[in-house]
Amino acid sequence: MIHHILIIEDEKPNADRLKRFLSMLKPGAAISGPIESVSESIEWLSANPCPDLIMMDVRLADGLSFEIFDKVKPRCPIIFTTAYDEYAVRAFKFNSVDYLLKPVEKDELEHSLRIAEQRQQGDTALAIESLLTQINKKEYRSRFLLPFRDGYKTIGVGEIEYIHSELRITRARLTNGTDETLIQTLEELEQQLDPKYFFRVNRQYIIHIDAIKQIYNHFNGKLKLELKKNPELEILVSRDKALLIKTWMDF
Incomplete structure (x- = not known):
C-alpha cells in the first residue's frame, strides 16, 4: 500500500493539481513536498x-531530475511527469513505473498508482510491460487524409497553424490561409499531435508553436496569445495552463 508520497515539482499549478488528485485517490496517504x-x-x-512513491517532474528549476540519481538511489517506484515524450525511455531506466504527460489527468494518475502498488508487491514484470506499452504507443500523427473533389488529398501537420472547434465542428487553419474540416475532436487530436509542436491552450484551440507571435499578460493570471497571421483572434490561456505554456515555449 502507498502510505507516503513525495512530490518533486517546480510549478505550483502542477503541484497543486497533483496534490488534489492524490488526496482524492489516496485519502489516507501522507503527501510531502513539493x-x-x-x-x-x-x-x-x-x-x-524513502517514501512509498515519488511523483517526479522531469524538468526542475535547476536542471533535469535525472541528475538526482547521480547522488541518491531511491528504491521506491517513481512516476515521472513531463510535457515532453522524449524523456520517457530515460525515465524507464530509473525505477519508473510509468510516466504521465502534463497536464496530468485523474484517470491516468489512478492507473499509474495501481501499477505503483503492484510494483511495491514485487510484480516488476507487469510494471515494465506497462511502461513499455506507454512508450511504444506514442507515435504521433504526421498527416491527414481528407476528401477532395472526386477523391482525397493529404495535408501535413506542419501545414497547420491552429485547430479550432465550434458547434462540434473541428477546423484546421493552414499556413496558406485556408481552412480544412477534420473529423476528429480536439480531445482526440490532443492525443494524436506531437506536444513538442502543438499545445491545447483552451477548450476551443490547439495551437502550433510556430504560429505564436507574442504572449501578453491578461486578467486574473490568464495569458493572451497573438498569432502571426491572425492577430485579430482573441485566444486566452487559463491561469492553470499559463505556466505550462510558458515552459512549453521556452524548451
Missing part, C-alpha cells in the same frame, strides 16, 4: 526515509 529543485531533492532524499 520540492522544487534537484539540489533540494537530493538533500531531502538523503535525510529522510
Whole structure:
C-alpha cells in the first residue's frame, strides 16, 4: 500500500493539481513536498526515509531530475511527469513505473498508482510491460487524409497553424490561409499531435508553436496569445495552463 508520497515539482499549478488528485485517490496517504529543485531533492532524499512513491517532474528549476540519481538511489517506484515524450525511455531506466504527460489527468494518475502498488508487491514484470506499452504507443500523427473533389488529398501537420472547434465542428487553419474540416475532436487530436509542436491552450484551440507571435499578460493570471497571421483572434490561456505554456515555449 502507498502510505507516503513525495512530490518533486517546480510549478505550483502542477503541484497543486497533483496534490488534489492524490488526496482524492489516496485519502489516507501522507503527501510531502513539493520540492522544487534537484539540489533540494537530493538533500531531502538523503535525510529522510524513502517514501512509498515519488511523483517526479522531469524538468526542475535547476536542471533535469535525472541528475538526482547521480547522488541518491531511491528504491521506491517513481512516476515521472513531463510535457515532453522524449524523456520517457530515460525515465524507464530509473525505477519508473510509468510516466504521465502534463497536464496530468485523474484517470491516468489512478492507473499509474495501481501499477505503483503492484510494483511495491514485487510484480516488476507487469510494471515494465506497462511502461513499455506507454512508450511504444506514442507515435504521433504526421498527416491527414481528407476528401477532395472526386477523391482525397493529404495535408501535413506542419501545414497547420491552429485547430479550432465550434458547434462540434473541428477546423484546421493552414499556413496558406485556408481552412480544412477534420473529423476528429480536439480531445482526440490532443492525443494524436506531437506536444513538442502543438499545445491545447483552451477548450476551443490547439495551437502550433510556430504560429505564436507574442504572449501578453491578461486578467486574473490568464495569458493572451497573438498569432502571426491572425492577430485579430482573441485566444486566452487559463491561469492553470499559463505556466505550462510558458515552459512549453521556452524548451
